[in-house]
Amino acid sequence: EIVLTQSPGTLSLSPGERATLFCRASQSVSSNYLAWYQQKPGQAPRLLIYGASSRATGTPDRFSGSGSGTDFTLTISRLEPEDFAVYYCQQYGSSMLTFGGGTKVEIK
C-alpha cells in the first residue's frame, strides 16, 4: 500500500496570499496518477487536479499541481475566501487506492 503524507497539517494564511501544499508518497506513484480534492465542511469532496497537473473541469486557474514520482505539490496562487477548506491528495496508480491525511487551509 502506498502511504501518502501531506504537509503541513494546517496552513494559516490571509486572502490574496499564496498557498503551497505538499504530498509525499512512500513509493513512486505509477504514471503520476495523483489527484487533489477540496472539501468544505458538510460537503462532499470535489476533484481539483488529476494526473498530478491537469485541472478538472471548473477548477479555477489559480490552482496548479506539479510533481512526479514521490513528491507532489498543490499551489493556490492567490487565495480567495472560498478556497479556505481541507485539501486531500490521492493516488490511483495501484489497485489499493489511498488518500493522504489532508491539509487544512485556514484564515489567518
Next chain:
Amino acid sequence: EVQLLESGGGLVQPGGSLRLSCAVSGFTFSSYAMTWARQAPGKGLEWVSVISSSGVSTYYADSVKGRFTISRDNSKNTLYLQMNSLRAEDTAVYYCAKLGSSWINSYFDYWGQGTLVTVSS
C-alpha cells in the same frame, strides 16, 4: 447532470449488517468504474472499495477486506456496498463516487453527498 444518491445508512449494532446503495443518473453507468470511500467523524478520507465498469474486478482496503462486498447492477444504474460484521470503527459517512474511466486506476470525478453509518450498541 451527473447525480449520485446514496441510501441505506443508519444505526446498527456491532456485529450487524447493512447494505448501502448508490443510484446514479446523468452518465452511462456501465462505462465507468465506481468506488466507495468513507470519512469518520472529524477525520480524513479513507478509500474503502472499487469496482470496474463490468463488475468483474473488485478491490478492497485491508480494513474492510473479508467483511464488505462491493457490487453493481448495470441494468439498474446502482452501486452497492454490503457491510457485514460491522465494528464501531466503521462509523463514518460513506460516499460513492464515479471514476473517470472504466478501469480502477482513475480519479474520482463525481461524488455523492454521503450516507451516515453509525455502529453502536
